[in-house]
Amino acid sequence: MKKGSVQKDLPETGRESTYGVRVDSAGALPKGIQYYRMWFRFLKLAVECEQKQIEVVVKPNTYTKRTDTKGLRGGETYHIPRETQILKVDRTFYEDWDLDLVLTQTFDRWWKEHHQLFEAALPELITSKSIKTDDDHIYLKLDKRFNWDDLHTYLNREVRKHLNQPHKYEVKGKGRYIQLLNRYNAVVCSMEGMSAKDIFLDPAGYIRAPDEKGDRVDAGGSLSYGRTKAKYSGAFRRQYTGGIHHLLEVCGGRFGSGFHADLSSRRDA
Numbered sequence: 001m002k003k004g005s006v007q008k009d010l011p012e013t014g015r016e017s018t019y020g021v022r023v024d025s026a027g028a029l030p031k032g033i034q035y036y037r038m039w040f041r042f043l044k045l046a047v048e049c050e051q052k053q054i055e056v057v058v059k060p061n062t063y064t065k066r067t068d069t070k071g072l073r074g075g076e077t078y079h080i081p082r083e084t085q086i087l088k089v090d091r092t093f094y095e096d097w098d099l100d101l102v103l104t105q106t107f108d109r110w111w112k113e114h115h116q117l118f119e120a121a122l123p124e125l126i127t128s129k130s131i132k133t134d135d136d137h138i139y140l141k142l143d144k145r146f147n148w149d150d151l152h153t154y155l156n157r158e159v160r161k162h163l164n165q166p167h168k169y170e171v172k173g174k175g176r177y178i179q180l181l182n183r184y185n186a187v188v189c190s191m192e193g194m195s196a197k198d199i200f201l202d203p204a205g206y207i208r209a210p211d212e213k214g215d216r217v218d219a220g221g222s223l224s225y226g227r228t229k230a231k232y233s234g235a236f237r238r239q240y241t242g243g244i245h246h247l248l249e250v251c252g253g254r255f256g257s258g259f260h261a262d263l264s265s266r267r268d269a
Contacts, residue, residue, distance in 0.1 A: 027119025033111075035171045036118055038180040039255040040107045042246050043094070045188065046087050047103050049247075054191070055084040058244050060237065085248075093253030118169050138162050172256040180256075182207045183243035186236060196236035207239060 029036070049056055063077045091099060096117055101110055126139060133139075138159065142151070185206040189199045199206055249257055 027116065027121055029119055030167060031171050032177070034177045035180070035256065036111075037107050038177065038184065039169075039171060039250065040102065040110065041184055042250045042255065043089070043097075043099075044102050045184070046089050046247055046251050047099055050087045050089055050251075051103070053086055055086055056244065056247065057082055057190075058085045058248070059083040060240075087247065087251050089251045090253045118167065120167075172254060173258045175256055175258070178208050179242075180246065182239050183246060185243075186239035187243035187247060190236075190240055196232040199236060200232050207236075 048054075059080075059082055061082045062080045064080060065077050089099070094102075097114065098110075101113075121137070131139065140159070186199065189202075189206055194202075245257075246255065249255060
């Protein structure tokens with residue numbers, strides 16, 4: 001299992017150019033390539049866990065307050081044991097991804113042969129020798145004498161309704177890249193046996209500051225939550241739980257959907 005690091009000079013949100021066209025690419029991506037990199041990483045981790053039959057902790061040990069203490073013993077709180085799950089990836093959905101290559105190749109190498117799954121083709125001039133019909137494109141024959149203003153009206157009326165079709169492999173939500181990377185690293189570091197404090201204080205900076213409200217590692221390495229010190233375990237759990245959320249969603253053929261952990265009624269075991 002490989003931990004992630006932040007690439008320099010990489011935009012955290014949006015597209016990498018005005019029109020969403022990747023540099024040196026033959027297509028256009030709806031989001032920056034770093035989001036697809038994170039989808040790939042979470043999927044690789046899920047496939048590896050599935051292959052090795054690793055039980056993933058989807059809910060850690062917690063204590064919660066009793067809603068009715070009448071006639072009950074054992075104090076005002078009770079223990080909720082942790083829940084584990086063996087992951088199962090939807091291989092039908094990922095049929096075109098070549099999951100055996102996802103498991104063994106780097107993202108950059110894999111992307112070279114699979115980028116067309118995510119990119120919309122750039123506009124091109126069609127000649128009589130190059131027409132190839134398929135379900136992903138529409139074709140127009142334009143008279144060069146046609147007035148541009150009239151063409152604009154025609155495109156709006158007849159062509160626009162055929163565009164903006166959904167991507168099969170679409171990154172959902174508006175999560176930031178570093179937020180996704182923090183969650184991924186929290187899961188991997190935990191699987192490797194690192195404590196919450198060690199993860200936050202590691203010089204490699206596995207959890208960067210601050211994408212999720214409240215979590216921050218300052219220059220001195222201490223963790224702060226607002227203006228008060230917080231437990232490393234509580235801050236780590238928020239990152240870890242978000243990571244498990246993404247790990248489970250990639251198994252079902254999705255990535256990037258929002259996650260909000262409600263820990264207000266719980267405390268660390």
